[in-house]
Amino acid sequence: MMSALEQYGLLLGLAIGTGGVVLSLYGLARALGPTRREPGKDVPASSGVLSRDPVWGRYHARYYGYALLFLAFDMEMAFMYPWAVVYKEVGLVALLDMGVFLAILFLGLLYGWSQGALRRQ
Amino acid sequence: MTLAIVLLALLASVWLLAVTEGWTTTGRLRPAAPLLSGLAHLGRESIVPRTPDRVFFETAPVLFLIVAVLGAAVLPLAPTLVIADLATGALFINAALAYVLVAVIMAGWGPNGAYAMIGGWRFLGQLIAYAMLIVMPITAVAMRAESLVTTVIVGSQGSLWNIVYQPLGFMLFFIAAMALAFRAPFDLPIAAGELGGGVDAEYTGVRLAVLRLARLTLVVTLASAITVFYLGGWHGPLLPPWAWSLIKTLAVAVSMLLVGRYLPRIREADLMRWCWTLGIPLALLNIIVVGVLVLVVP
Numbered sequence: 001m002m003s004a005l006e007q008y009g010l011l012l013g014l015a016i017g018t019g020g021v022v023l024s025l026y027g028l029a030r031a032l033g034p035t036r037r038e039p040g041k042d043v044p045a046s047s048g049v050l051s052r053d054p055v056w057g058r059y060h061a062r063y064y065g066y067a068l069l070f071l072a073f074d075m076e077m078a079f080m081y082p083w084a085v086v087y088k089e090v091g092l093v094a095l096l097d098m099g100v101f102l103a104i105l106f107l108g109l110l111y112g113w114s115q116g117a118l119r120r121q
Numbered sequence: 122m123t124l125a126i127v128l129l130a131l132l133a134s135v136w137l138l139a140v141t142e143g144w145t146t147t148g149r150l151r152p153a154a155p156l157l158s159g160l161a162h163l164g165r166e167s168i169v170p171r172t173p174d175r176v177f178f179e180t181a182p183v184l185f186l187i188v189a190v191l192g193a194a195v196l197p198l199a200p201t202l203v204i205a206d207l208a209t210g211a212l213f214i215n216a217a218l219a220y221v222l223v224a225v226i227m228a229g230w231g232p233n234g235a236y237a238m239i240g241g242w243r244f245l246g247q248l249i250a251y252a253m254l255i256v257m258p259i260t261a262v263a264m265r266a267e268s269l270v271t272t273v274i275v276g277s278q279g280s281l282w283n284i285v286y287q288p289l290g291f292m293l294f295f296i297a298a299m300a301l302a303f304r305a306p307f308d309l310p311i312a313a314g315e316l317g318g319g320v321d322a323e324y325t326g327v328r329l330a331v332l333r334l335a336r337l338t339l340v341v342t343l344a345s346a347i348t349v350f351y352l353g354g355w356h357g358p359l360l361p362p363w364a365w366s367l368i369k370t371l372a373v374a375v376s377m378l379l380v381g382r383y384l385p386r387i388r389e390a391d392l393m394r395w396c397w398t399l400g401i402p403l404a405l406l407n408i409i410v411v412g413v414l415v416l417v418v419p
Contacts, residue, residue, distance in 0.1 A: 004208060007206070007207055010124075010194075010204065010205050011191060011194055011204075014124075014190060014191060015190075015191060018186055018187045019183055019187060022186060022331050023183075025163070025330070026167075028163060028327075029163045029164075029167060029326060029327035032163060032164050033166075035166040035167060035168060035326075036166065041168060042168055042169065042170050042171040043170070044170045044233060044234025044235070044237070044322070044323055045234055045236055045237075045317050045318070045322045046236070050171065051235060054172065054233055055234065055235045055237075055238040056174075056230065056233070056238070059238075061245075062246075062390075063249055063389075063393055066246075066249045066250070066393050067249055070249045070253070073253050073401070074253075074256075077256045077260070080256075080260045081211075081212055081260065081263065081269065084260045084261075085263060085267060085268060086267075087264045087267070088267050091416060095409075095413070095416065098412075099409065102405055102409075109397070113397075118393075118398055119390070119394065120389075120390040120393070
């Protein structure tokens with residue numbers, strides 16, 4: 001068996017190796033032929049008209065009500081994983097503890113729902 | 122050795138999936154088509170759009186492929202046939218899959234094109250819808266296995282597969298996995314026909330080839346995750362363990378393709394509403410049901 005450090009080292013190597021494969025593909029494509037520079041070729045898909053401003057402006061995130069609830073749930077999931085591993089060992093107490101925690105969170109979801117958080121604004 | 126076998130199996134699965142996808146869309150079975158189309162992409166021009174965010178534009182395809190491969194690295198094909206049998210495997214795959222969002226947003230932001238950017242923002246909304254349905258069902262799987270190690274999770278399903286033990290979790294995870302890989306009917310960031318290709322729109326040539334390869338690899342990784350978490354991994358009669366893993370993975374991947382072909386694309390507002398008003402309560406119910414089952418059934 002490998003130690004944890006070796007395993008993460010292997011995964012890092014895998015990531016770097018995959019990046020290397022992609023880079024060599026890019027090199028191969030470049031060797032096959034260059035990209036010819038022609039006017040108008042590099043305009044992004046927008047019916048041939050280059051927009052005046054960059055598209056990185058403010059975007060109305062109509063799902064922000066969901067996004068706030070999502071933050072609460074996402075934090076809670078961080079606690080769920082260690083709990084799930086020792087769940088059977090701890091037994092009924094674990095079920096009750098997490099049941100109360102989840103019930104409070106679920107009440108939050110119900111409250112948000114009743115206040116209209118669960119729709120596109 | 123293990124590394125080479127697993128990567129080869131991953132590549133073979135991607136190839137088979139690409140052939141099947143071509144078969145279902147064109148009606149012709151052409152085994153060489155994915156290879157030829159990949160080569161053709163290499164020969165084509167790879168255009169960089171005017172005034173891009175160059176770092177994001179170049180990073181997106183590479184990052185996408187890397188996270189798909191890393192996700193597959195912690196999933197076992199057989200008891201010893203796994204690249205890294207991490208103590209936190211089920212958590213690691215969550216972390217890897219979270220980067221799919223980063224890659225897709227980068228692909229949307231980078232080219233400075235309106236359609237791509239809208240596709241990127243849409244996928245952020247899609248993440249808020251599906252993410253909980255990825256995380257919560259995996260929790261219930263870990264509760265039964267008493268471990269986050271993927272090989273132990275498969276081992277815990279020796280007597281009864283999780284698809285029978287927690288069918289609700291399986292259904293939610295399957296749907297969420299399709300939304301994560303943005304397969305039809307959840308292909309909102311690509312949305313051919315309304316966004317003109319969305320996040321794919323500005324990519325050409327070799328970069329597009331890498332992007333497509335990454336997306337297919339992600340589908341195989343997710344199908345493999347479904348196999349490991351719910352379909353008993355390598356368990357099965359007669360055939361060797363690795364064969365069962367591959368058969369199940371491919372069956373799940375192909376079923377994802379087929380489901381998408383017969384459903385219309387879902388609206389973003391509907392996806393979010395259904396996921397939060399129906400999906401998350403069901404996922405919580407699944408955790409409680411599994412919790413009681415784990416304690417009551419010996």
